[in-house]
Amino acid sequence: MAPARQTLAPAALSIPQAPREFEFSDADFRALAKIAYEHAGITLPEAKKNLVYGRLSRRLRTLGLFSFEDYRRYLVENGEQELELFINALSTNHTKFFREEHHFHHFVSDVVAPFAAAHPSGGRLRIWSAGCSTGEEPHTIALILHAELKNIASRDVRILATDIDTDVLRRAAQGVFSAESAASVPAKYRGALSKSDDGESVTVDRGVCSLITFGRLNLMDDWPVRGPFDAIFCRNVMIYFDQPTKARLVERFTDLLRVGSWLYIGHSESLIGSHPRLKLSGRTIYRRTA
Ligand SMILES: C[S@@+](CC[C@H](N)C(=O)[O-])C[C@H]1O[C@@H](n2cnc3c(N)ncnc32)[C@H](O)[C@@H]1O
Known part of the structure; x- marks a missing residue:
């Protein structure tokens, strides 16, 4: 056998x-x-x-x-x-300066440049970085505004930066980053960065840092936030949420955007189907139309 x-x-x-x-x-x-x-x-x-x-x-x-x-x-x-x-x-906190750089090219051409043209001095501009993690995103926005807008100190320009995670917020508010992480900042926007003596870290100038208000905010809760915003960045945050949560958030963000202004979301978070008030106007860039 x-x-x-x-x-x-x-x-x-x-x-x-x-x-x-x-x-x-x-x-x-x-x-x-x-x-x-x-x-x-x-x-x-x-x-x-x-x-x-x-x-x-x-x-x-x-x-x-x-x-x-x-x-x-x-x-x-x-x-x-x-x-x-x-x-x-x-929470997953991965982030970097100028992440998804095409958003910042668009931000310069479609938010900052029209604002500067409409307001040679003064003017009000409000940006929200929702889910800002350790701060590279709002500091990227601040470095751009500082470099692109003349006399920024005399204008009403504010960036709101929020996150649920209090550890990352503490780090973000310090405005100190490793030189390695700041290496991705283009030369044009490095003016407000000072390197430490040992070359290991960079500090964002106080004046630029002070454009940003940091605060803890759980996106699931009520938002003690007053709009309207000229741009909202909520990138690589909604990826952790389910579809109904994401849809609810997009509605709430849209409510806070001025008509004609912009919502930037992460590369893997594109909104499915058409939206009655948002128009896709670039890769993961939406404009409030109504
Ligand atoms: C991967 S980071 C994204 C950082 C930055 N926006 C970027 O794209 O580089 C995601 C952030 O979302 C935050 N987050 C997760 N759930 C949140 C919630 N319910 N409310 C507010 N922030 C939240 C996390 O703490 C984390 O810092």
């Missing part, structure tokens, strides 16, 4: 996983994902389980906890205070 063919059981094929430092069950993951969604609109599909483990492990270590079940209990018992640190740990 021919010998039975040997087959490898799936378990024998799978690569053994290193034991985790903390117990982290599917139920833990689902419970934490639900809190992130309900509080910040952040959707965490099953595929993000390892990422969530990695980002929260440091928090467990700091607190001296042994499992994610303990952490869930701690989160419930410590309310808002821990919720803030939980969201800080979970």
